[in-house]
Amino acid sequence: MNRVIEVDVEARVAWVEPGVLNLDLSRMVTHLGLHYAPDPSSQQACTIGGNVATNAGGPHCLAAGVTSSHILALDIVLADGSVARLGGLEPDVPGLDLRGCFVGSEGTMGIATRIAVRLQPNPPCVRTLLLDFMSIDAAAATVSAIIAAGIVPSALEMMDARITRAVEDYVRAGYPRDAEAVLLAELDGLPAGVEAAVAVVDRVGREHGARTVRVAADAAERALLWKGRKSAFGAIARIAPDYYLHDAVVPRTRLVEVLHQVYEIAAAHELIVVNVFHAGDGNLHPILVFDARDPGIWDRVHAAGDAIVRACVAAGGVLSGEHGIGLEKRDLMPLVFNVDDLDAQARLRDAFDPDGRANPQKVLPRGSRCGETMRVPEGAWV
Ligand SMILES: Cc1cc2nc3c(=O)[nH]c(=O)nc-3n(C[C@H](O)[C@H](O)[C@H](O)COP(=O)(O)OP(=O)(O)OC[C@H]3O[C@@H](n4cnc5c(N)ncnc54)[C@H](O)[C@@H]3O)c2cc1C
Numbered sequence: 001m002n003r004v005i006e007v008d009v010e011a012r013v014a015w016v017e018p019g020v021l022n023l024d025l026s027r028m029v030t031h032l033g034l035h036y037a038p039d040p041s042s043q044q045a046c047t048i049g050g051n052v053a054t055n056a057g058g059p060h061c062l063a064a065g066v067t068s069s070h071i072l073a074l075d076i077v078l079a080d081g082s083v084a085r086l087g088g089l090e091p092d093v094p095g096l097d098l099r100g101c102f103v104g105s106e107g108t109m110g111i112a113t114r115i116a117v118r119l120q121p122n123p124p125c126v127r128t129l130l131l132d133f134m135s136i137d138a139a140a141a142t143v144s145a146i147i148a149a150g151i152v153p154s155a156l157e158m159m160d161a162r163i164t165r166a167v168e169d170y171v172r173a174g175y176p177r178d179a180e181a182v183l184l185a186e187l188d189g190l191p192a193g194v195e196a197a198v199a200v201v202d203r204v205g206r207e208h209g210a211r212t213v214r215v216a217a218d219a220a221e222r223a224l225l226w227k228g229r230k231s232a233f234g235a236i237a238r239i240a241p242d243y244y245l246h247d248a249v250v251p252r253t254r255l256v257e258v259l260h261q262v263y264e265i266a267a268a269h270e271l272i273v274v275n276v277f278h279a280g281d282g283n284l285h286p287i288l289v290f291d292a293r294d295p296g297i298w299d300r301v302h303a304a305g306d307a308i309v310r311a312c313v314a315a316g317g318v319l320s321g322e323h324g325i326g327l328e329k330r331d332l333m334p335l336v337f338n339v340d341d342l343d344a345q346a347r348l349r350d351a352f353d354p355d356g357r358a359n360p361q362k363v364l365p366r367g368s369r370c371g372e373t374m375r376v377p378e379g380a381w382v
Contacts, residue, residue, distance in 0.1 A: 001049075001113065004028055012119040013072060013089060018049025018112050022056075025117070034119040037064035040322070041230050049112050055104030057322035059155040059229065060186070062280040064120065066322065068103040075114035076102060079357040089116060101348060106324050107359035109352035123154075123188035127198050128222040131210040132179035136160055138209035139181035140255040143279040145204050146185070147252065151197050155186040156280030157229055162239065163274040163287075170235035173228025174221070179211070183279065184229055232276040233287075239272065242292040244301050245285060247323040248312035252282040261311040262286045269304040283321035284312065310335070310379060325363045333365050334380035342368035 002019035009032050016025060022043040026035040039058035040046055046056065052074065057066040064070075073087040087099030102109050133139040139158055146156065159167065161180045168175045175182055183205070187197045202213045216222040236243045250258045259275065266273035266288065277285040286308050288301050309319060309332060318336055319329045333342060346368040352358070367374025 002047075005114065007032065007034075007119070009034070011089070012121070013116055014119055015114055015116050016048050018047060018052070018115060020048050022046050022048060022051060029119055030122065033122050035122055036070065036117055037061070037120045038067045038070055041233065043230075048115055048117065052103050052112050052115060053105065053107050054322060054324040057278060057281065057283060059157050059184075059278060062156055062278065063152045063154045068100060070118045071099065071103050071115060072118055073116040074099055074102055074112045076110040076112050078110040079353040079355060083113075084110075087116070102352075104324075105349070105352075106326060106363050108349055108363055110358055125191040125194045126154075126186065126188040126222065127194050128216040128225050129183075129185045129187075129198065129201055129205075130175070130212075130214045130216070130225055131183040131185065131201075131205040132176045132212055133181045133183070133209055134179065134211055135209060136181045136259060137256050139183055140259055140279070142183060142205055142208040142210065143255060144252045145208055146201055147280065149200050149204050151187070151200050151204075153185045153197070153201070153280060154188045155184065156278075157184040158182070158275070158277055158279035159184075159229070159232065160275045162272070163232055163235065163276045166235040166238040166274075167228045167232050169238055171224075171228050171231045173224050173231075175225075175228055176212070183210075184225060229276070236274065236287060236289055239274065240289045240291050242290050244288045244290075244305060245323075246287070246305055246308055247320050248284050248286075248309050248317055249321040250282045250284060250312050250315045250317035252280070254315040254317075255279065255282060255284075258284065258311060258315050258317070262308055265304050265307045265311065269300040269307075271300055271304050273304075278321070281321060282317070306332075327362055330361075330363060331365050332377060333363075333368075334374065334376055339370070339374070342374075343370040 001017035003017050005015040007014045037060055038056055039060045040056045051067050055067045072089055075085050077083050086102050087093055159182050164175050164179055164182050165177050168177050185201050187194050205213050216225055272289045274287050274289055277283055288304055290297050313335050319332055346364055
C-alpha cells in the first residue's frame with residue numbers, strides 16, 4: 001500500500017496509502033510547488049502510516065506543527081473488520097475529533113488504509129544558519145532566547161560536541177570540529193521577513209556567546225548542513241558500535257539544567273551520551289553510546305535511560321515527543337497520568353477495539369482500567 005492516490009493542487013491535499021515513504025511524498029509533489037511538512041530524520045525510511053500512528057515530528061515541525069496538524073482524514077479498518085472514515089476535507093468537520101484520537105494511537109485503534117494529508121506551498125525564500133558555541137549552556141540558552149525574541153524558526157536543531165565531530169568526520173558537512181555545540185536554524189517565508197528574522201537570530205546568537213553565525217550561501221551549502229544533521233544517527237558508529245536513543249520533551253526554558261542532568265546521569269553510569277535534538281521544541285534525544293559486548297552494559301544503559309526520562313518528567317516534561325510509548329515506556333505512563341486519566345484512555349481505546357486485538361499490550365500499562373491492578377512505578381501519580 002505505497003501509492004499516492006490523488007493530489008488536489010488547488011486544495012493542497014493528497015490522498016495516500018499508508019506505506020508511502022515520507023520523503024517520497026514531498027519528492028512527488030515538489031514539481032507542483034508543494035511539500036509535506038513533517039520531516040522526521042528517518043524520513044527516507046519511515047511511512048506516512050507510521051507517522052500517523054506515532055504522531056511523528058521532525059526538524060521542520062517547530063513552526064509547521066507535528067503530524068496531527070497535517071492529517072485531514074483517515075480511512076481505517078477496525079479490529080472487527082469494519083471500516084470507518086475519521087475526519088474529512090470539510091473546513092470544520094462536525095462531531096467529535098476522532099481523527100485526532102487516532103493520530104498518535106500507535107496502532108491500538110485500528111489500521112489506517114488511506115490518509116488525506118495537507119500539503120504546504122514551498123517557501124519562496126529559505127535561509128539556513130549555523131551558529132557555533134564554546135559552551136553547551138550558551139547554545140541551549142540561545143534556543144529559548146531566539147523564540148523569546150519573537151522568532152519561530154521553521155527548524156531549530158542542536159548538536160553537542162561529540163556528535164558534531166562524529167558527523168563532520170562522517171559527511172564533511174562543514175561543522176566546526178572544535179565547537180562545544182552547534183545550532184542549525186532555518187528561516188523561511190517572504191524574502192523581506194526572512195532577512196529581518198536572520199538579523200534577529202544573528203544578534204541573539206552573538207549576544208548569547210555564538211562564536212560564529214554562518215548563513216549558508218546557496219542551496220548546495222544548505223543541503224550539506226542538513227545532510228550533516230540528518231546523518232547524525234549513522235555517524236554514531238564512529239564513536240561506538242551500539243546506541244540506545246531516548247526521546248523525551250522538556251520545557252524549552254529548562255533545557256540548560258536538564259542537559260546538565262543528562263550528562264551527569266550518563267557519567268554516573270559510566271556511559272557516553274551524545275545529544276542531537278529538536279531544540280526548539282524542547283524535544284531531547286539523549287543517545288547512550290556503547291559496545292553491547294561489554295559485560296553488564298545493558299543494565300547500565302537501562303538504568304541511565306530510566307533516570308534520564310524521570311529527570312525530564314520532573315522538569316515538567318513528558319515521556320515522548322515523537323517516537324511514541326510502545327512497550328518501552330508503557331510502564332512509565334503512571335509518571336504522567338493518574339489512574340483516572342489512564343482509565344479514560346483505556347475506555348476510549350475499548351470503543352475502537354473492545355477485544356484489545358490491535359497492537360495489544362502497547363501504550364497503556366496493565367491495570368489501566370478501573371478495578372484492574374497496576375504495577376505502580378516509583379514516583380507515580382496515585
Ligand atoms: C534514525 C532515526 C531517526 C528518527 N527521527 C525521528 C524524527 O525526527 N521524528 C520522529 O517523529 N520520529 C523519528 N524517528 C522514529 C520513527 O522513524 C518515527 O516514529 C516514524 O513515524 C515511524 O514510522 P515507521 O513507518 O517506521 O513505523 P513503524 O516503526 O513501522 O511503526 C510504528 C508504529 O505505528 C504502527 N503503524 C504503522 N503503520 C500503521 C497504520 N497504517 N495504521 C495504524 N498503525 C500503524 C505500528 O504498528 C507501530 O506501532 C526516528 C527513527 C530513527 C531510526
